[in-house]
Amino acid sequence: MNLTLKIWRQADANDKGKMVDYKVTEISEHMSFLEMMDVLNEQLVNSGKEPVAFDHDCREGICGMCSMYINGEAHGPDRGVTTCQLHMRMFKDGDTITIEPFRAKAFPVIKDLVVDRSAFDRIQHAGGYISVNTSGNTQDANSIPISKHAADEAMDAATCIGCGACVASCKNASAMLFVGAKVSQYALLPQGQIEAADRVRNMVAQMDLEGFGNCTNTGACEVECPKGISLENIARMNRELLKANI
Amino acid sequence: MSGFFKSSIGRKYAMALSAFFLMFFLLQHLAINLLSVFSANAFNEASHFMGTFWAVQYVLQPVLIFGVIYHFVMGFILEIKNRNARAVKYAKNNGAANSSWMSRNMIYSGLAILAFLVLHFIDFWLPEINTKYIQGDMSGLLADGEGFRYYEELTHKFVSPIRVGAYIIAFVFLSLHLQHGFNSAFQSVGAPVGRKKVMKNIGKAYAILVPLGFVLIALYHHFNH
Numbered sequence: 001m002n003l004t005l006k007i008w009r010q011a012d013a014n015d016k017g018k019m020v021d022y023k024v025t026e027i028s029e030h031m032s033f034l035e036m037m038d039v040l041n042e043q044l045v046n047s048g049k050e051p052v053a054f055d056h057d058c059r060e061g062i063c064g065m066c067s068m069y070i071n072g073e074a075h076g077p078d079r080g081v082t083t084c085q086l087h088m089r090m091f092k093d094g095d096t097i098t099i100e101p102f103r104a105k106a107f108p109v110i111k112d113l114v115v116d117r118s119a120f121d122r123i124q125h126a127g128g129y130i131s132v133n134t135s136g137n138t139q140d141a142n143s144i145p146i147s148k149h150a151a152d153e154a155m156d157a158a159t160c161i162g163c164g165a166c167v168a169s170c171k172n173a174s175a176m177l178f179v180g181a182k183v184s185q186y187a188l189l190p191q192g193q194i195e196a197a198d199r200v201r202n203m204v205a206q207m208d209l210e211g212f213g214n215c216t217n218t219g220a221c222e223v224e225c226p227k228g229i230s231l232e233n234i235a236r237m238n239r240e241l242l243k244a245n246i
Numbered sequence: 247m248s249g250f251f252k253s254s255i256g257r258k259y260a261m262a263l264s265a266f267f268l269m270f271f272l273l274q275h276l277a278i279n280l281l282s283v284f285s286a287n288a289f290n291e292a293s294h295f296m297g298t299f300w301a302v303q304y305v306l307q308p309v310l311i312f313g314v315i316y317h318f319v320m321g322f323i324l325e326i327k328n329r330n331a332r333a334v335k336y337a338k339n340n341g342a343a344n345s346s347w348m349s350r351n352m353i354y355s356g357l358a359i360l361a362f363l364v365l366h367f368i369d370f371w372l373p374e375i376n377t378k379y380i381q382g383d384m385s386g387l388l389a390d391g392e393g394f395r396y397y398e399e400l401t402h403k404f405v406s407p408i409r410v411g412a413y414i415i416a417f418v419f420l421s422l423h424l425q426h427g428f429n430s431a432f433q434s435v436g437a438p439v440g441r442k443k444v445m446k447n448i449g450k451a452y453a454i455l456v457p458l459g460f461v462l463i464a465l466y467h468h469f470n471h
């Protein structure tokens with residue numbers, strides 16, 4: 001199929017940036033969205049132009065690197081997928097596709113479609129871990145009984161790949177789904193209890209410091225999250241923070 | 247705890263708590279208004295009680311005024327902060343794909359409700375305060391002293407079709423605001439509403455039936471007097 005692409009081009013963090021139109025032809029519907037971008041970039045390189053910079057790594061939906069706001073939605077129109085898993089069969093011949101970087105003040109654009117998501121790393125560093133004494137006497141995690149229900153919910157929360165689609169989709173650029181998932185995955189397990197109060201306090205404080213917006217429960221994040229992280233995790237984080245403060 | 251209410255999530259709790267109070271207030275307001283349809287006498291009695299009982303006047307009324315102001319001021323601050331959290335807007339954004347119109351436009355439904363409240367204050371609250379606390383007439387009686395004045399005042403207001411029209415428009419916005427706000431408040435205080443269908447339905451029912459009740463009462467008096 002033949003497509004018109006409207007892509008955000010921005011030379012560097014200080015550049016003002018603008019939307020630029022491109023045409024790609026003979027795109028197979030079996031291609032992934034990133035493969036289509038590869039075709040465009042090859043075209044650009046061959047004609048001596050600067051290729052479009054975009055993030056990617058695993059290309060199988062596990063690393064969370066690929067981003068892109070496609071036709072007004074994070075990771076495009078499909079549900080439960082990252083951009084690398086988005087197939088071109090979701091589009092029609094002759095379509096015009098708008099491609100923008102994830103937008104949030106806390107995610108500044110580095111170049112073209114690449115944004116700096118290290119705010120997420122800093123939130124993780126503030127408390128998204130457990131401290132374990134690795135002296136050799138560490139208790140085997142499998143010997144600690146955990147209910148199936150809690151284990152399942154913790155696992156669901158832990159599937160968050162830190163892609164930032166929740167922030168990008170949220171009208172408030174709020175990071176609460178991400179932070180909620182990271183708080184929840186420990187809050188549900190016995191290993192997470194000891195540092196629970198400090199964890200939620202510090203992670204929320206860091207989140208606020210990074211300049212993300214405030215959640216107004218629109219639920220857009222949950223719909224656009226490639227891993228189906230549920231709003232329940234935000235409710236749990238809210239409960240955890242209240243618990244930590246009384 | 248003071249740090250808690252400065253955090254983004256602490257503010258969510260505060261916003262939700264003021265919302266709970268306001269939603270409870272709406273229910274009791276509706277209940278008393280409903281009396282006016284069935285019995286002028288009962289409505290008069292209830293109004294006089296609410297208008298003169300000290301706990302209502304000096305405890306609940308200030309709490310209500312504070313709650314309303316807090317909810318509006320925080321709503322505006324929230325909106326401004328959240329707009330600032332995305333400095334560069336998307337060229338193309340498909341909000342309808344992942345969220346309801348109501349949830350994305352709380353500020354506009356809120357503004358419409360604010361406009362209505364101004365009208366409502368001028369209509370009912372200011373004359374009430376004037377009669378009771380400036381002129382010092384706590385009797386609740388009509389000028390001729392023949393019976394209570396509340397029912398008369400209420401029905402008199404709903405004669406004007408323009409006022410009734412404004413009420414209807416305002417209550418449509420109130421319904422839209424509540425259709426998101428009801429469950430949003432529960433989600434904010436950490437209630438697991440996400441998976442509870444029944445909660446969603448209760449929220450929908452409240453958001454539609456309560457405003458509808460106010461509208462029907464206004465229409466009833468408009469066409470019956």
Ligand code: SF4
Pocket residue numbers: 159160161162163164165166167177178181221224225226227228229
């Ligand atoms: S919660 Fe979902 S959308 Fe947000 S970072 Fe994690 S995987 Fe991505």
Ligand code: FES
Pocket residue numbers: 055056057058059060061062063064065066082083084085
């Ligand atoms: S490139 Fe790893 S998730 Fe898309």
